[in-house]
Amino acid sequence: MAYPWLLSLSLAFLVLSHGCIAQFQRFSTQCHLEKLSTLEPTRKVESQGGFTEYWDPTDDQFLCTGVAAFRYTIKPKGLLLPLYTNAPRLYYVIQGKFPNEWSTSIYTHFNGILETVIPGCPATFQEQSSRGDHHQKIHSTRHGDVIVVPAGSAHWIYNNGETDMVLFSIVDTANEDNQLDLKVRTFFLAGNPREEESNSSQKRWSRGMGSKLPWKDGSNVFSGLAVETVAESLGTGVELARKVQGIDDPRGSIIIAEEGIHVLSPVEEEEQQMQRERERRRRRREEKRGLWRGEGSINGLEETVCTLRLVHQLAESADADKYNPRAGHLTGLNTPNLPVLQYVQLGVDLGVLYKNAIMVPHSNLNCHAVIYGTNGSCRIQVVADNGKTAFDGEMREGQILIVPQHYVVVKKAGSDGFEWIALKTSDNPMMNPFAGRLSLLRAMPEAVLMNSYRITREEAKDLKKREELTLLSPQLGTKPWEEINKS
Missing domain, CATH: 2.60.120.10 (Jelly Rolls)
Known part of the structure; x- marks a missing residue:
């Protein structure tokens, strides 16, 4: 006796299996790692406040390991516009302002400031007035810092030093937090970060990729909405909504903040916290790895995702x-x-x-x-x-x-x-x-x-x-x- 439902289920299973096998073959045929090579950036995009360099994301070495690499050079008073990506990323500050031994100001120890906005976490920094500015925690950063940005967390970086700030970054597109493909998707919240080819070889690369170009050539996330929708959602006028969309903004993804960026940031308290963290690290290393993967928060009830440190000084560590x-x-x-x-x-x-x-x-x-x-x-x-x-x-x-x-x-x-x-x-x-x-x-x-x-x-x-x-x-x-x- 025939069972139509069983036949349908079998056909569905065959289709699903064929799709999975095809996807496996697509990734497996891309992996040719018998020969590795050292890699340098293949694309450079100029902005008003600096430039961004890209390593070729179509190289087998990146495709097979599921990572993408970038290098940012931010001029003094340069601001990397707020953005988020579809996968977690790490930054390492490879150039920044070093401490000035003749200066007594604690601010000379830092070359930049940044904020990582964790969705759902409160804005704990607030000015005294009822209508004053409020935001999440601001982090100071300098040469040798590692910066952690979870997937989907918006962040910006500002160079408040006197020399260029250079950061190396990877995005882990194969991470389980990314449920899309291995393509890096960068979502800017401001500006018009169009990225034009800067030389003939890059143009040939772009033409060869066609519609598979691994970054978007467009504006920020608000520009894809109707201006009336932006105005109504933000409760603003249409003119302000158009500025938010940034369609006519020529400055690129790194801009110059002419008046500087002034935010609430208790730097002295942050340095003291770094000292406390160094002492806590020595105690933590004595614990077995299993304690860090137990139930509840990472180390008992001591920290939550909203209060976790996102910046760590590695180059100057004596440990x-x-x-x-x-x-x-x-x-x-x-x-x-x-x-x-x-x-x-x-x-x-x-x-x-x-x-x-x-x-x-x-x-x-x-x-x-x-x-x-x-x-x-x-x-x-x-x-x-x-x-x-x-x-x-x-x-x-x-x-x-x-x-x-x-x-x-x-x-x-x-x-x-x-x-x-x-x-x-x-x-x-x-x-x-x-x-x-x-x-x-x-x-x-x-x-x-x-x-x-x-x-x-x-x-x-x-x-x-x-x-x-x-x-x-x-x-x-x-x-x-x-x-x-x-x-």
Whole structure:
């Protein structure tokens, strides 16, 4: 006996399965990670108050790891207009105003201010008068700060310093908070951030992409509404509504605030809070990771999403996770020392290698790593599955190298050393070292190594003798990698 409902269900299942398989094939055919390369921005868009640089989002390395990268240069008195994206993002301030040792003003320690508007959270900063301004918390920022922005949270950044402010940023489009595709969608709340091609190669790229261009060439979110709707919704006149739509605004996405930006911001209190947070970090690290993933809020009832810190000073931290006085230091930023990272599922490593020092061969167990060079140069080697060399070359300041999950990577600094920031797609990144005291080889019995490598017991002992942990000092008698590369 036939069951029509069963036949319909079977057909629906086949259609759904075909769609899922097709989507899987679409993403799998895009992933060609046998060969990696260092990447530089391919597009630059000028604005009144600075410029924005884009890395090519159609590159397989970005598509397969689900991230997109940007770099913003904001002039003094420049304001990055309020915006939000469809996925979480991290900023790292790679250039800003440094402390002025001859000045007694606490404001000289900061190069910028910013606000991240968390939907549903109260405006806790309010002037005394009944009709005074009120807004959510304003954060001060400077060189070395990591800025966390959850998906859909509007934010703006203002440069109140005397020099250009430069920020590197990634958007994690593969994050579970993004239920759309892997395309970065930027929603501006003000201005008319049209982004015109600035040279012929960028024009060819845009023409080749056609309708798939990964950013919109248009105005802010209000411009798509009828002006009468904007006026009625905001309770304003039509002329003011037209200004909000910004259709005739030529300034771009970064503007100059001629009169400056003056907001409520108790800077002294913020510095004191940073000191308290440094002390709390030491206590937090003693807790087991399971405590951070329990029920309720991230650390008991101590913090809520509205009061979580969104800015963390990483470059000046004296609390490195790994330190070798002959090789360098590595500082990680994860859920225990910045709880908001649990919400965005992202983490950060900041590394410094001294001249010719090595960071051990290792893999990232639970994340991809987007490495951005901030100073100096190094030789990086990356190994894919089946022992294939995916990358072997030099990485310099201002370049990106994406290291996919489980790929083996090793860094050796050049003659001037190497500094980098690695943005990772996990809030608690885990590293698997292949050399040093904590390595896989050291954890295996000598008999296993002897048979695996066809070596003697003394040679097996030799493989396990290195006592340094993650950062290795240069070995005596070895050549700098620059000389090896030339020979």
